[in-house]
Amino acid sequence: MSESFKLGDLVWAKMKGFSPWPGRVAIPTPELKPPKKATNAQCIYFFGTNNYAWIEDNNIKPYQEFKEQLIKSCKTAAFKEAVNQIEEFIVSPEKFGDLDDHARNAEEEFDKLKDVLEEDENQEEKPADEEVAGPASEPTTSKKKSATPKIRLGISKVKPIKRSSSAGTKSTPRKKSKGMSRSYTDIDAANEKPSMLNHSFSKKSSLLHRPSNILRPDTPPLDLENVSETLLEKNIQASQMKFGFLGLGIMGSGVVKNLLNSGHKVVIWNRTAAKCKDFEKVGATLATTPCDVVEEADITFSCVADPQAAKEMVFGNCGVLHCPSLESKGYVEMTSIDSDTSHDIVEAISGKGGRYLEAQIQGSKTQAEEGTLIILAAGDRSLFDDCQSCFKAMSKNSFYLGSDIGNASKMNSVLQVVGGVSLAALAEGLALADRAGLNQADLLDVLALTPLASPHLILKGRAMIESSYSTHQPLMHMQKDLKLALGLGDTLEQSLPLTATTNEIFKHAKRLGYANHDVAAVYIRARF
Known part of the structure; x- marks a missing residue:
């Protein structure tokens, strides 16, 4: 049975693939349009990341009630920073004063959105304008009446919320369209924290149009004086x-x-x-x-x-x-x-x-x-x-x-083909297990006992499950090596269909913004 949450509540919010994260029920930014099932979701502001996402009610818990239990769910530096920030907010909310500006701007934008919805309900057989959902959009037309979901807006008479002063540049209001674009929140599993949650993309827009301004995860500095x-x-x-x-x-x-x-x-x-x-x-x-x-x-x-x-x-x-x-x-x-x-x-x-x-x-x-x-x-x-x-x-x-x-280059290309295809297969297997409701950690435990066991694959599998992509082997370098292998195959007229497909998978992961992350980030392409 889901909890009843109201604007401003401090909560633990869990996105699939992430540990529960400290947040606050908030007014969405102009970029974050309501999802299809908005009646069962809340817009959550995530402390420490300064991002927003729609989270279903059954994945939200009251902060204080579950603090002792959930504060142990993650031990990353980013998570600790988020917890420190929400605790600071509890003690000194006035330090987060510039959240008020966001609240006022969000109310104005959402009021405009309500007007658009009401207008759509009264219009029939009118073509929809170009959707504005991401870096690039596709024009769509419709001869049917716009289907308008019943959305719980709940923002007309509420106290403005406060936003962290570290939120960065102010967002630019989106272009208003006659047909509302239903958007779904993209998930950034390239880091150990939700870092791209306030980006959304159209249901009809290509995956290739997702934004790619994703920060490379921190990689520990090299200890030069420590002899291995x-x-x-x-x-x-x-x-x-x-x-x-x-x-x-x-x-x-x-x-x-x-x-x-x-x-x-x-x-x-x-x-x-x-x-x-x-x-x-x-x-x-x-x-x-x-x-x-x-x-x-x-x-x-x-x-x-x-x-x-x-x-x-x-x-x-x-x-x-x-x-x-x-x-x-x-x-x-x-x-x-x-x-x-x-x-x-x-x-x-x-x-x-x-x-x-x-x-x-x-x-x-x-x-x-x-x-x-x-x-x-x-x-x-x-x-x-x-x-x-x-x-x-x-x-x-x-x-x-x-x-x-050329012998060394060719041998290296052959080995990279085997490695790249194996990683892509592992990513798809983990994604399938998750979709089937299986425990991914159990899958790796079983895999480790089979003839397919490989320390490298088990290690990368753990990184995929934990969304830990600190760079050990850059994803873009693997894609480059696959491309070189395909060039060798063309020269020798050797068919490499699996390599070609794997190359496209890694290229897509690069396009999603994970070029500088570890090769394990190919899981993002398989999962999302």
Whole structure:
């Protein structure tokens, strides 16, 4: 039996996929139009996120009554911040004064909406204007009388509510349309808190029109001085050569950390210079340009975002080729690239007397930090041998796949196909289990006991269930690798229907705003 709530009540509100969250029964923003079943729902303002969503009555509980029970339902920093904010509101509501402005504006907008509904009831065979529901909308027409749901507005004679001063910019009133667009709240499971609840999209609008301004979840900073136990157990004898490193992203940072902690001399460069400061404090030498890195180092590693970025490191302004001499210097490409790009780079490097090696890496942020990556190498054998102390510091195994340039890139693409398809299948399986009313955690427990068991899939499955998408392997990088695999398939005339479908799934997840989140965020595409 549902509770009876009124405007201003402090509550616990639960959205599917999230823990109960502290909130307040509120007047909806102009962007948040009533859902189809508004008579059984309340508009909730979520503390800590400053967002709004329609929540069904049976998913709302009084705040004080269930505080002791539900305050333990989540332990994330965002949840604790929300609880602190609602407690502060209870003690000093005057600090949340600018909520009054929202209430007054919302009343005016909702009064206009009532007028629109009344007008629609008296109009027949009139085409509806263009729907305004999101970043893009589709014009619709109808020759039938507009169906007007009975909506409990309940806002004409109420005390204005207060809104947090941290709510950000004021919302812009929507364009009024003659036909009311029924909207459904989009759910942002890209974070550990509801962070996109005040965006809504039309029932008739494409999923591709959902907004994508979703914040990337916090990723814990890298502890450069903490030497991993795995690295200590390896007992590495560092090479006396000087090594350069281009790129301090998610993977590059972990690799450089282990090179430094194992006693190697490292010269670094990164497009964002601020990232270099912490590495300088623990022994790295900073260089001004990629060219300077190559000039100072005996062997230079490159680990950047994609094939285009890899080419810029070599052919771009102040790039590797601008170095006065590459004679006997080594260049190791660790970026996930296609074989054609690798051929272009080796021709340029060897043309100036340098040595070249592909060294594709398999693993994620955690493996990079622990020094347990897998190295897939192809190219100059002498360079592979010279890099052994470095490879030992950054990986648990390195494979030499021959002198043919492209072998490592191709092997990496094949492995990414298997990984990407598996993740998409796991996401769909979890979504199906949830829709069928099954406990998703039980599914993972059973999966772990079957021949399909995989530590990686179980780990990503937990992240999907918990909506925890801190970036260990960026979703956009997986999609990029799937695209490279499809290109390889086209070159070899090899049919890859599953890969093509999986690529579209990851592309869609990117379009929804999860490009910089972990690959586990592909679940959002499967679930919603």
